[in-house]
Amino acid sequence: MTTSPLSRRRFLQSATATSILASLPGFSQAITANTGGKSAPVTDTALRWLDGKAPARFDGATLGVPWPRGTLRLPANRTLHFTLGVGAPAMQSWPLAYWPDGSLKWTAHAIAGGTPAAGWNLNAGASAGGTVSVKRSTGQVVVTAGDVVWTVPTTGEHLVASAVRAGRVTMQNLKLVALRQDGPDPETAGSVARQPFTSKVTGVTVEQSGPVRAVLKLDGTHSADGRDWLPFSVRLYFYAGSDSVRIVHSFIYDGAPERDFIRGLGVTAQVPMTNESHDRHVRFAGEGVGIWGEAVRPVTGLRRDPGQAYKDAQVAGRALPPLAGMAKPVQEGLQWIPEWGDFSLAQLAPDGFTLKKRTKPGRAWIDANAGTRAKGLVYAGGAAGGVVLGLKDFWQRAPVQLAVRNAATPMADVTAWLWSPSAPAMDMRSYRGEDGMDTHAEQIAGLNITYEDYEAGWDAATGVARTSELLLWVTGGTPSHATLSAMAEQVANPARLVLAPQRIHQCGVFGDWDPVDTGTPARRLIEDRLTVQLDQYLREVEQHRWYGFWHYGDVMHSYDTDRHMWRYDIGGYAWDNSELSTDLWLWYSYLRTGRADLFRLAEAMTRHTGEVDVYHLGRFKGFGTRHGVQHWSDSSKQPRVSNAAYRRIYYFLTADERVGDLMRELLGSDAGLANVDISRKLRKQAGAPKSEFIDASFGTVWGSLVAAWLAEWERTGDTRWRDRIVAGMRSIAALERQWFAAGAPYDHRTGTFRGPGDKASFSNLNGVFGVVEMNAELLTLVDEPAYRKAWIQYCRTYNAPKEDIVALLGRDPGGRGMSDTNSRMTAYAAYQLRDRALALRGWREFFQSDWLKNGPARPHRIDGPAVLRPLAELSGISTNGSAQWGLAAIQHLALGGDSLDEAARAAGLVP
Structure with a gap:
């Protein structure tokens, strides 16, 4: 058996093993035992804020923390004890992932809300006790978090039956609502019927029970008149130190697109309104830090002045002083001041919202105000208490709406509409018909002109999903404008604790990457190009308005320089849908830089691509859809899009349960390959017998x-999943041409490849959907010498001169493309073989990229009547190229940095 070279990752893992003693004294004995008592430096586990400064408000958060292999083990009682220090918030910790030797690879840490510090340091030790407890009884689960008691029924229509604060029912009957419409909105004459649905909870799972964080998962469907529709999964998160519940709402579209239109989709709660109407208030977060606020019955602006104390109190949201002191004309005329019961803030497009109110149903709406982009927060209540409800990514997900109804009655309704009923009905139909493409030959002809693979029935939206995040507070009174503004910021940009790139990198997780280093001219050159590309995509989201309920988080595939537009309407050139690992490019870029804007772009992409671009039920379950005009319109359904590699980094950084669900959904998706022909547009050999593989x-x-x-395997330690990976590795290595066979008949029952594998071929796509990144990790976790040798040989050979290919394979099979970005495979082989000459060859291949050989690339401004709005356009931009070039640059820098300057000087790129 051969022994692989000592990788830089393994060196870091062993070199940092025991120095963690300084920050984890409670684990010193276990660490010493696992590392032989060796000592080496490791940085402290400092937690810092993603945005670089402490937020104005903190309602609790969770993060994942990696550990070098062999340094930390789960105690016998399976309980982890960490602390943030004296006076810091309470913390709850649990295992998240394991190394193959059973040591902890990732731990998760939930931190209680409260007054935020500039940062904290994670240490071993008992944390201060939290205040969250969970009690389950027949028919309900009761969560107590500080002063608030939340009652969650285990069945029925309500997610939360009541929230009691200081003995008062402040919120009740939290539930989901949906409006079904039986056809599209009539363009001229005609009518449609609408049907209201409400949530039907079928099961509640207590996933965590405190003391700092409690998590309840509620599963069910929307139900009406005997029909169950739109299955949902909702998680409720409760943190010590906070009077809020975080709501993560996921649903699957399971209707028939021709007749099941979603007219509205929302989360609603009732608020007891026990104060007099002049002491009841409604507030909306507006643009920036702004807050709009009014009373149900205003006493300001009247013809008669009630007295400054009364006006000041009402504007501030406090109860008015005793009415006996109010100016008599106003006191006697209060009954004639209209009570405004209904309020609405509708954001129907990313650049505009309208704010209206009316006295009651059946009366006209009155325009109150308008603006561009609202933060997504509403309050309804009074001096005795109320409810604040916020929807994350509010204007980015338009059309959305926040509504208050019946505020002048004893029970108000507060609703966050994830799809506004004021907007046209959600249309999930295909954007096109067969258009004559009713034969295989015609479909191929269409594919050749628009790059879209069309086949009737394969462009259905049924089975796609979407996840939304909300925050709901129950308050003891009407919060001040400043407090509501801080709450709105917490909704729009949740306070998140993270680790520095160096601290993550020291643990040897996620394969080949390193923190940004501009220490040499050649490194500065490549880092500069990486920054230009990343900044441009952040800019593109805004200047081309890649927003909307189903769209936000995705980017486009290809650019049309003639129109100065991305090819949003041209078949397979439109939405990217993770093509060529855009998700991985963004996540590795965040790991390297720690940039908050990159984290948020990558987070939005993870929420989108794992939900919208993937089927969660039906015949395509487990597969994603190739790039197209609609996220589901291309008829190519592929595991390369549903790829868990695109979610995994986010999961371990955040311990996000929903993303964990999405990865787990895919465990058996290879069985679907037997039922869905993912290569049906390829020419089949005539008369070929049908195979069971x-x-x-x-x-x-x-x-x-x-x-x-x-x-x-990482999350559970269950070796069945390691064995399935190893079965595939061994079967590839057993083929005559090994990786050069490119593919082979696959048996999903055993996870193995069959057949002789005696025909060599290349595909430039084989290395661009995460397998390079996965192999970089897997070959440090499992010892499969034959597969390792096969992979390294493939990496070394892919870009080799033609004569070397012929000498090895007997002929040149062709098919090698993207030589500049696939040069990262050359870099990998060079690093593993300690071959400097091969490393220099890899750099020469990489330097053939237009991004480097054509000199500095910078966006240029295009304005005037040629464009809808002024643009900063980057010539030659392509998401395929950007993602793969970025990933290649990152891997090259990590593996071949010591040969970079020599190669760059030889190429004339630096002096």
């Missing part, structure tokens, strides 16, 4: 499946 490529198919198995 599926033709599957090593990169785009198997390489996309292993990420889910790896994540499950």
Whole structure:
């Protein structure tokens, strides 16, 4: 058996093993035992704020923390004890992932809300006790978090039956609502019927029970008149030190697009209004830090002055002083001042919202104000208490709406509409018809002109999903404008604690990457290009308005310089849908830089691509849709899009349960390959017998499946999933041409490839959907010498001169493309083989990229009548190219940094 070279990751893991003693004294004995008592430096586990400064408000948060292999083990009682120090918030910790030796790879830490400090340091030790407890009894779960008691029924229509604060029912009957419409909105004459649905909870799972964080998962459907529709999964998060509940709302569209239109989709709660109407208030967060606020019955602006104390109190949201002191004309005329019962802030487009109110149903709406982008927060209540409800990514997800109804009655309704009923009905139909493409030949012809793979029935939206995040507070009174503004910021940009890139990198997780280093001219050159590309995509989201309920988080695939537009309407050139690992590019870029804007872009992409671009039920379950005009419109359904590698980094950084669900959904998705022909547009050999196995490529198919198995093995320690990965590795290595076979018949029952594998071929796609990143990790976790040798040989050979290919394979099979970005495979082989000459060859291949050889690339301004709005356009931009070039640059820098300057000087790129 051969021994692989000592990788830089393994060196870091062993070198940092025991120095963690300084920050984790409670684990010193276990660490010493696992490392032989060696001592080496490691930085402290300092927690810092993603945005670089403490937020104005903190309602609790959770993060994942990695550890070097062998340094930390779960105690016998399976309880982890960490602390942030004296006077810091309470913290709850649990295992998140394991190394193959059983030591902890990731731990998760929930931190109580409260007054935020500039940062904290994670240490071993008992944390101050939290105030969250969970009690389950027949028919309900009761969560107590500080002064608030939340009652959650285990069945029925309500997610939360009541929230009691200081003995008062402040909120009740929290539930989901949906409006179904039986057809599209009539364009001229005609009518449609609408049907209201409410949530039907079928099960509640207590996932965590405190003392700092409690998590309840509620599963069910929307129900009406005997029909169950739109299955949902809702998680409720309760933190010590906070009077809020975080709501993560996920649903699957399971209707028939031709007749099941979603007219409205929302989360609603009732608020007891016990104060007099002049002491009841409604507030909306507006633009920036702004707050709009009014009373149900105003006493300001009247013809008669009630007295300054009364006006000041009402504007501030306090109870008015005793009415006996009010100016008599106003006191006697209060009954004639209209009571405004209904309020609405509708954001129907990302650049505009309107604010209206009316006295009651059946009366006209009155325009109150308008603006561009609202933060997404509403309050309804009075001096005795009320409810604040916020919707994350509010204007980015338009059309959305916040509404208060019946505020002048004893019970008000507060609703966050994830899809506003004031907007046209959600239309999930295909954007096109067959248009004559009713034969295989015509479909191929269409594919050749628009790059979209069309086949009737394969462009359905049924089975796609969407996750939304909300925050709901129960308050003891009407919060001040400043407090509501801080709450709105917490909704729009949740306070998040993170680790520095160096601290994550020291643990050897996520393969080949390193923190940004501009210490040499050549490094500065590449880092500069990386920054230009990343900044441009952040800019593109805004200047091309990549927003909307189903769109936000995705980017476009290809650019049309003639129109100065992305090709949003041209078949397979439109929405990117993770093509060529855009998600991985953004996540590795965040890991390297720690930039908050990159984290948020990558987070939005993870929320989108794992939900919208993937089927969660039906015949395509477990597969994603290739890039297209609609996220589901291309008829190519592929595991390369549903790839768990695109969610895994976010999961371990945040311990996000929903993303954990999405990865777990994929564990058996390879079985679907037997039922869905993902290669049906390829020419089939005439008369070929039907096989019980599926033709599957090593990169785009198997390489996309292993990420889910790896994540499950890490999360649970269950070696079944390691064994499934190893079965695939061994069977590839056993083929005559090994990785050069490119693919082989696959047996989903055993996870192995069959057949001789005696025909060599190349595919430039085989290395661009995460398999390079997965192999970089897997080969540090499992010892499979034959597979390691096969992979390294493939990496070394892919970009080799033609004569070397012929000498090895007997002929040149062709098919090698993207030589500049696939040069990262050359860099990998060079690093593993300690071959400097090969490393220099890899750099020469990488330097062939237009991004480097054509000199500095910078956006240029285009304005005037040629464009809808002024643009900063970057010539030659392509998401395929940007993602793969970025990933190649990152891996090159991590593996071949010591040869970079020599190579760059030889290429004339630096002096």
